[in-house]
Amino acid sequence: MELSKVKEHTYLFDRGTNTTYLGKTPEGSHIYSGETIKEFAIGEVANGGYVLSVMFDSVLRHYSTRYQVDPIALNCFFLRKTDLGSLVVEVSDIKVSRKGYCLTKAVIKQPVKQSKQRLEHLSDYHPEDYVEKVYGVFTMGNMDNEEGLSADHDLPSPPNNGDRTLTLHQGEYLKDIVVTHSDASLWPVPDSPQPMEVHQTTIFRDGRPIDAKSLAFWCDMFVSPPNMLGPSMIDGQIWCATMQMEIQFKQKCHDGLKKIASSFVTHTLKNSRFDIDGWIWDDRGELLVTTRHQCLCLPWERNIKSKL
Structure with a gap:
């Protein structure tokens, strides 16, 4: 299902995580424009998981026409707290595969002089005016076509299985x-x-x-x-x-x-x-x-x- 067709603004979470593709830089990075909104703030800082979902939106769009449509893993580092307001997500492929697992880097950046106005054109993006806030590496694959050995050991039970009130x-x-x-x-x-x-x-x-x-x-x-x-x-x-x-x-x-x-x-x-x-x-x-x-x-x- 195409991401842009999923009633993108019906729910607050989608309004707060929606990103827009601006284009590809001469260096080969793909630039997405987005923002963090006050409804997802803890104090004066955007909730960390919410910020990752903004980043996820860009990466899922990046992979929407590829074989690897499913996230397999994410490893991320919070370099600085993410302010409320505009941001860009800079997406770069690390490893590309036709039907194997792929690796992609995504970096959330915000302008040094914070703005509430989202970027609308790639030509307005000047990397020297931005500071990195969150650095992530995504592993992407296709879960529908995975197969192989499966086993569990010593997993906790879901808290709603009747053992807890x-x-x-x-x-x-x-x-x-x-x-x-x-x-x-x-x-x-x-x-x-x-x-x-x-x-x-x-x-x-x-x-x-x-x-x-x-x-x-x-x-x-x-x-x-x-x-x-x-x-x-x-x-x-x-x-x-x-x-x-x-x-x-x-x-x-x-x-x-x-x-x-x-x-x-x-x-x-x-x-x-x-x-x-x-x-x-x-x-x-x-x-x-x-x-x-x-x-x-x-x-x-x-x-x-x-x-x-």
Whole structure:
């Protein structure tokens, strides 16, 4: 299905992640124009997973007429926080194959002097006026034609399989966009730290179906597990900033998928640096993606300053 034909502006998420192809530079890079919108901000910074979905939109467009239409993996680095406003996605092929796996680099850049006006013409793009914000490497393939050995070992179970009680959780941010039910027994308590883990189900409030592009958003749409340590260990509000994220795609989303279940666990928090392992399942209990993050716990004030 052609991306541009999928009711692109019916849902807020699509309006916020839509990019437009401007053309190819003399150096061989493909330039897409887009923006980040305030509805997806955490404080004054665009949600990291949402930013990756903007990048995904450009890469999926880049591959829309190729054999490799499915994301297989994404490895990305957050170089600087992404401001709200205009951006470009610069897409360059690393490895091209007729029917094998392909590798493509994508870089989100924003103008040094931030603008809310999206670029409309390639001739107006001057790389020296831009700074790199997010660097990603995509592996692309075709899941419908994959075959071979399959096995699972020691996977966690989806949190909505009956072992946990999930209740409505009204988060402070993005509550107008998502509806979340989570395991409230793990939420912070005053006297002692809770395990650093989050288990939940989520949907788009406006009913938007869940697809590959949105999975990048869902891989970062949760209260970061170190928050569960609570006031016994955390003095004030913290900002958990992602430095690096990996997403491994295990299978395609089925048509009409509206709700996913997810679990996110931090194993080690050391000197404010921590990891997160995550799993996302569809409404049939099938594993869609695994993800791993490397993050920092920072004072909340760092989130609202103009520069890190």
